[in-house]
Amino acid sequence: GQNIDQPTEMTATEGAIVQINCTYQTSGFNGLFWYQQHAGEAPTFLSYNVLDGLEEKGRFSSFLSRSKGYSYLLLKELQMKDSASYLCAVSPGYSSASKIIFGSGTRLSIRP
Amino acid sequence: GAVVSQHPSWVICKSGTSVKIECRSLDFQATTMFWYRQFPKQSLMLMATSNEGSKATYEQGVEKDKFLINHASLTLSTLTVTSAHPEDSSFYICSARVAGDFPGELFFGEGSRLTVL
Numbered sequence: 677g678q679n680i681d682q683p684t685e686m687t688a689t690e691g692a693i694v695q696i697n698c699t700y701q702t703s704g705f706n707g708l709f710w711y712q713q714h715a716g717e718a719p720t721f722l723s724y725n726v727l728d729g730l731e732e733k734g735r736f737s738s739f740l741s742r743s744k745g746y747s748y749l750l751l752k753e754l755q756m757k758d759s760a761s762y763l764c765a766v767s768p769g770y771s772s773a774s775k776i777i778f779g780s781g782t783r784l785s786i787r788p
Numbered sequence: 789g790a791v792v793s794q795h796p797s798w799v800i801c802k803s804g805t806s807v808k809i810e811c812r813s814l815d816f817q818a819t820t821m822f823w824y825r826q827f828p829k830q831s832l833m834l835m836a837t838s839n840e841g842s843k844a845t846y847e848q849g850v851e852k853d854k855f856l857i858n859h860a861s862l863t864l865s866t867l868t869v870t871s872a873h874p875e876d877s878s879f880y881i882c883s884a885r886v887a888g889d890f891p892g893e894l895f896f897g898e899g900s901r902l903t904v905l
Contacts, residue, residue, distance in 0.1 A: 709893075709894070716879075716899075716901075717898075717899070718794075718881055718896040718897060718898050718899045719832070719881075719896050720896075721893050721894070721895075724893065761831075763831060763832065765894075775822060775834055775837055776822070776834075776883075776894055777834065778824075778831050778832045778833075778834075779831060780830070780831045781830075781831040783829070
């Protein structure tokens with residue numbers, strides 16, 4: 677079966693750093709995605725990792741350990757607009773027709 | 789980045805009627821599109837994978853006779869909710885990859901919020 681776990685909710689302070697963890701167990705693995713979703717809107721792409729290590733993109737970084745089935749999304753210099761749900765998703769297949777499976781999402785609240 | 793357009797954004801219908809939602813890739817070809825459903829404060833649940841020119845692949849527990857999917861061209865997939873009932877009220881989102889781009893970013897439509905009275 678396919679299983680992707682991430683915390684349901686997190687709270688952090690404006691200007692601080694927060695790390696959102698994701699663990700996965702899937703039948704195959706061909707990359708892990710992070711998406712941001714504001715309430716009532718469609719998800720927007722944040723990052724993609726297929727090799728182990730850290731990928732940095734501005735205030736956001738994403739890490740992957742394939743041997744541990746583990747990833748995290750690191751958000752620095754938090755802003756109020758970062759309040760959103762963050763979705764961890766895995767591509768278990770090996771073709772462009774392969775689906776992407778989403779975790780339940782982590783609702784992040786930023787306080788002043 | 790690539791653009792996926794979804795229409796309508798909002799739809800309210802009476803119980804027992806059918807509703808069609810369109811998903812178009814505006815500036816790229818998508819041999820495969822994905823349909824998701826999302827309830828409030830929950831994550832995206834994959835309903836089906838829509839393949840151009842062939843039958844859709846439905847996830848376990850999704851009724852194929854209730855949620856009709858048609859992918860007639862490389863830029864258009866439609867989801868028809870037949871004989872809609874209040875429990876079908878939800879946020880429906882389509883997504884697509886650029887054909888041949890693997891694993892590739894998944895581009896999402898704006899979503900369609902369905903309310904069945």
